[in-house]
Amino acid sequence: xxxxxxxxxxxxxxxxxxxxxxxxxxxxxxxxxxxxxxxxxxxxxxxxxxxxxxxxxxxxxxxxxxxxxxxxxxxxxxxxxxxxxxxxxxxxxxxxxxxxxxxxxxxxxxxxxxxxxxx
Amino acid sequence: xxxxxxxxxxxxxxxxxxxxxxxxxxxxxxxxxxxxxxxxxxxxxxxxxxxxxxxxxxxxxxxxxxxxxxxxxxxxxxxxxxxxxxxxxxxxxxxxxxxxxxxxxxxxxxxxxxxxxxxxxxxxxxxxxxxxxxxxxxxxxxxxxxxxxxxxxxxxxxxxxxxxxxxxxxxxxxxxxxxxxxxxxxxxxxxxxxxxxxxxxxxxxxxxxxxxxxxxxxxxxxxxxxxxxxxxxxxxxxxxxxxxxxxxxxxxxxxxxxxxxxxxxxxxxxxxxxxxxxxxxxxxxxxxxxxxxxxxxxxxxxxxxxxxxxxxxxxxxxxxxxxxxxxxxxxxxxxxxxxxxxxxxxxxxxxxxxxxxxxxxxxxxxxxxxxxxxxxxxxxxxxxxxxxxxxxxxxxxxxxxxxxxxxxxxxxxxxxxxxxxxxxxxxxxxxxxxxxxxxxxxxxxxxxxxxxxxxxxxxxxxxxxxxxxxxxxxxxxxxxxxxxxxxxxxxxxxxxxxxxxxxxxxxxxxxxxxxxxx
Numbered sequence: 001x002x003x004x005x006x007x008x009x010x011x012x013x014x015x016x017x018x019x020x021x022x023x024x025x026x027x028x029x030x031x032x033x034x035x036x037x038x039x040x041x042x043x044x045x046x047x048x049x050x051x052x053x054x055x056x057x058x059x060x061x062x063x064x065x066x067x068x069x070x071x072x073x074x075x076x077x078x079x080x081x082x083x084x085x086x087x088x089x090x091x092x093x094x095x096x097x098x099x100x101x102x103x104x105x106x107x108x109x110x111x112x113x114x115x116x117x118x119x
Numbered sequence: 120x121x122x123x124x125x126x127x128x129x130x131x132x133x134x135x136x137x138x139x140x141x142x143x144x145x146x147x148x149x150x151x152x153x154x155x156x157x158x159x160x161x162x163x164x165x166x167x168x169x170x171x172x173x174x175x176x177x178x179x180x181x182x183x184x185x186x187x188x189x190x191x192x193x194x195x196x197x198x199x200x201x202x203x204x205x206x207x208x209x210x211x212x213x214x215x216x217x218x219x220x221x222x223x224x225x226x227x228x229x230x231x232x233x234x235x236x237x238x239x240x241x242x243x244x245x246x247x248x249x250x251x252x253x254x255x256x257x258x259x260x261x262x263x264x265x266x267x268x269x270x271x272x273x274x275x276x277x278x279x280x281x282x283x284x285x286x287x288x289x290x291x292x293x294x295x296x297x298x299x300x301x302x303x304x305x306x307x308x309x310x311x312x313x314x315x316x317x318x319x320x321x322x323x324x325x326x327x328x329x330x331x332x333x334x335x336x337x338x339x340x341x342x343x344x345x346x347x348x349x350x351x352x353x354x355x356x357x358x359x360x361x362x363x364x365x366x367x368x369x370x371x372x373x374x375x376x377x378x379x380x381x382x383x384x385x386x387x388x389x390x391x392x393x394x395x396x397x398x399x400x401x402x403x404x405x406x407x408x409x410x411x412x413x414x415x416x417x418x419x420x421x422x423x424x425x426x427x428x429x430x431x432x433x434x435x436x437x438x439x440x441x442x443x444x445x446x447x448x449x450x451x452x453x454x455x456x457x458x459x460x461x462x463x464x465x466x467x468x469x470x471x472x473x474x475x476x477x478x479x480x481x482x483x484x485x486x487x488x489x490x491x492x493x494x495x496x497x498x499x500x501x502x503x504x505x506x507x508x509x510x511x512x513x514x515x516x517x518x519x520x521x522x523x524x525x526x527x528x529x530x531x532x533x534x535x536x537x538x539x540x541x542x543x544x545x546x547x548x549x550x551x552x553x554x555x556x557x558x559x560x561x562x563x564x565x566x567x568x569x570x571x572x573x574x575x576x577x578x579x580x581x582x583x584x585x586x587x588x589x590x591x592x593x594x595x596x597x598x599x600x601x602x603x604x605x606x607x608x609x610x611x612x613x614x615x616x617x618x619x620x621x622x623x624x625x626x627x628x629x630x631x632x633x634x635x636x637x
Binding site: 084106113 | 128131149152153155156240
């Protein structure tokens with residue numbers, strides 16, 4: 001059998017399930033609308049109010065999240081090396097050190113320019 | 120079955136002599152980030168300027184002295200090809216970047232400093248912005264960002280597999296998105312341009328990446344050599360290959376600003392700080408065409424009977440739409456932007472030839488176009504209304520009387536764009552048309568020749584406006600160019616004339632270099 005066929009079948013199944021769920025939900029569910037139900041969904045918590053007049057959001061959340069992702073990805077790359085570092089030998093060690101060093105440069109920039117200060 | 124590590128790991132090889140110019144540029148950029156971190160604000164700009172210029176010069180010297188004698192090899196385990204076209208394009212990119220950096224340095228034409236905002240994070244028109252302007256602060260991150268972009272361009276033209284190709288594209292583009300948004304004047308326009316460029320640019324990158332996945336799906340290999348091999352082993356017209364080729368082409372057509380993927384060009388060229396516009400219009404175009412030539416001539420070289428019809432359509436559309444829309448423009452930066460769209464069409468004529476002469480003529484055209492473009496945008500920075508640039512064409516009326524030199528040099532660049540003999544543009548057009556005729560694309564050449572005449576109309580119109588109209592009563596002030604801008608314009612003008620009068624050496628250089636390795 002062509003290996004594409006199961007993938008196609010899975011795709012059809014997923015599409016069919018989505019269509020069925022939407023249809024079944026709209027047919028069988030009760031329709032009681034309230035203010036809370038019509039609110040924008042924000043992970044279950046109350047939506048953050050928009051700043052008045054389209055003001056600015058504090059950038060520090062974004063900065064922290066970006067830094068987290070950067071170092072998260074660094075760790076992701078360290079894992080495969082840690083598993084096989086004996087086979088990768090001295091070449092792997094030097095490459096990983098270069099990688100960490102390059103990220104360290106960016107870290108030094110963020111640190112020196114006040115990116116880590118909360119206030 | 121994938122090769123397993125237990126079978127033994129062989130370290131990849133790195134040919135440092137071939138990779139040195141790129142490593143120098145990337146190294147300079149990383150040192151630039153450290154300078155941002157540890158140098159006090161006072162001397163920071165001076166250090167960055169020196170670092171940027173020295174990095175480019177050293178990389179160029181190393182490219183000529185160390186890399187060029189050794190060229191003709193795959194490097195970094197086959198991911199990078201350092202062959203004639205790669206070295207030629209890398210050298211061109213370094214020279215054009217150096218000329219643009221001279222415009223970045225210039226502090227004389229704007230009363231408040233260089234062309235960049237003191238702080239990209241302040242609200243335009245706010246009190247904190249005024250404070251920083253008064254303190255003459257400058258956003259020195261511009262320098263490492265531009266160096267990263269140059270490094271990405273150099274890798275882009277040399278990349279020999281799909282992954283390196285994509286990473287290089289992103290390294291080249293991401294700093295550009297930021298640089299576009301850092302104009303000192305008309306900051307909202309600049310930020311709008313940056314956002315548009317970022318959104319459309321990431322969209323086109325997605326196309327390119329998806330297309331790469333299709334090419335990998337077809338051939339089972341990410342290296343251009345592998346794709347070529349699986350093509351020549353002949354498995355017929357595979358839809359994966361066709362879709363992949365089309366999607367990769369969309370990504371590249373966007374980067375070179377070919378119609379119908381050109382809509383970002385006028386907005387971004389207008390909004391970006393003019394030195395950045397010059398850098399983008401010249402160096403980015405060289406890099407994108409270099410990469411386009413490599414993937415279509417190397418990986419898809421035996422598939423040209425399938426991609427050439429697509430190139431025919433895009434080339435004709437680009438020339439026609441670019442030329443016609445340029446006529447209707449009233450802003451000189453937008454006019455130059457549409458003119459660069461039309462020029463991309465003429466360059467595509469050479470690419471469509473799919474031959475060695477197509478390659479060498481495209482290489483020559485890009486050099487000629489790069490010099491004239493940087494020169495023209497450099498002159499745009501000099502004509503000013505009070506503080507910001509006077510870009511409306513009516514403000515340029517009568518410039519020939521008020522400043523004969525600026526008007527004469529701009530006329531030279533415009534005549535070169537129009538392809539008038541004794542300028543580099545004529546030789547470039549002649550070569551790409553010749554290559555296209557020999558490659559069997561005569562209809563393209565006919566369209567190109569007709570629309571060269573249309574294009575000449577709007578170039579000459581500016582010249583007529585400068586020489587045969589009366590200056591407006593409140594004529595814009597003319598900034599006296601500092602040494603850096605003067606040097607850049609002089610080099611561009613000399614290059615434009617030299618390539619038009621004695622094109623032989625550069626043509627020979629291009630023809631000698633015009634051989635891809637697989």
